[in-house]
Amino acid sequence: MYRKLFQTAFGLLLFIACGSESTIEVSDGSEFPAAQLSITDTIGVELGDSCYVFGYIADAVRTDSIIYVLDMSRAHLGKYTPEGEYAGYIGGRGDGPGELSHPQWLELFSDGSIIIQDVSDLGLYDPHGNWQRHILTHSGNWPSQHTVTGVATFAIRWHEFIQEPSFTLRQFIASYNLDGNFLTEFMTDSILVPVDPNDNNDALNRMLFSHYFAGDINGNLYIVQRHIPQYQIVCYSSDGIAFDTLSLDLPVVEKTAYEISLEKRHVEEYLTGMGSSDVMQWIYEPDSFKEPIAGVWLGWENNLWVLRGTEEKPAFDVWSSPDGEYLFSAELNIDIPPTEFLTFYINPYCRDFLAVHEDEGMVQRLFLIKVN
Secondary structure (H helix, E strand, O other), X not given: XXXXXXXXXXXXXXXXXXXXXXXXXXXXOOOOOEEEEEEEEEEOOOOOOHHHOOOOEEEEEEOOOOEEEEEOOOXXXXXXXXXXXXXXXXXXXXXXXXXXXXXXXXXXXXXXXXXXXXXXXXXXXXXXOOEEEEEEEOOOOOOEEEEEOOOOEEEEEEEEEEOOOOOXXXXXXXXXXXXXXXXXXXXXXXXXXXXXXXXXXXXXXHHXXXXXXXXXXXXXXXXXXXXXXXXXXXXXXXXXXEEEEEEEOOOOOEOOHHHHHHHHXXXXXXXXXXXXXXXXXXXXXXXXXXXXEEEEEEOHHHEEEEEEXXXXXXXXXXXXXXXXXXXXXXXXXXXXXXXXXXXXXXXXXXXXXXXXXXXXXXXXXXXXXEEO
């Protein structure tokens, strides 16, 4: 099973605005050029040299010259060469400037600057790993889901609680600069709490699994609404206006009873691990259909990589941005059992990319994936 890991219990219901629409009628993508993906190497061992034993990989970035691996459990950003050799780390556990507690995610900018999201702040580091300053500070209410949207801007999904006129959880996607200044709000969704039991499942979907998004270097944002059977990506300009919709005409694929039971167990175990709550019930009923899109990233040459959610093996559609031309498809010939996970990390700094494989024993290894 391949997936994008959800990192927090809060999401956003996406209201898709109207815009011009680019629709390509395909059933399997065979009429377009196809690329093959291959695993060229792995980093990580279950036991042995501590430099290669991962606690929990929260995020990863690959460039032509370095691989960054953000380890939440070890509270540092590990560095590796493209050949997989350990090259030191940034951070380390502590509460001083540049030290980390439980890092959640990172973003790398074109000049080599790095931002790392910890539980209490979003910090900026220079290309050498030296801490520069706080960008955003908070008390555990950390922004989740993230993407670079330019040379010095980024977009995140965040939330706030509003008490008047009624107690409401307001979730939103917005962009900021590296001084922490708000730039643009792309979408918002408000949920009344506590949640009515009849609306429990819908609220969980909106909080946990509402969307995917990726930004490009021109400040555009590409957003995928989840829990719908249609394949569509809504394109927003840097001022938050929808200007296009990318879509494919694909058949709906139903989940098996076994797949539904595994998903239900996984989500409910995650919710239970969050602790008790008076906001909603920890009962979840998965969709009966497979989501046509299971992730979206900006990759090499400013192209959008879109992971199909309906294929037995990991398969991608690759679009140009921002014009929305379908370029080619790509497949990784690997079988992942339903009890194991493969999480992809694609970025524009390298033609090739990364994936984290997690086995049934929760042992993680980093796959180095080549685009042939």
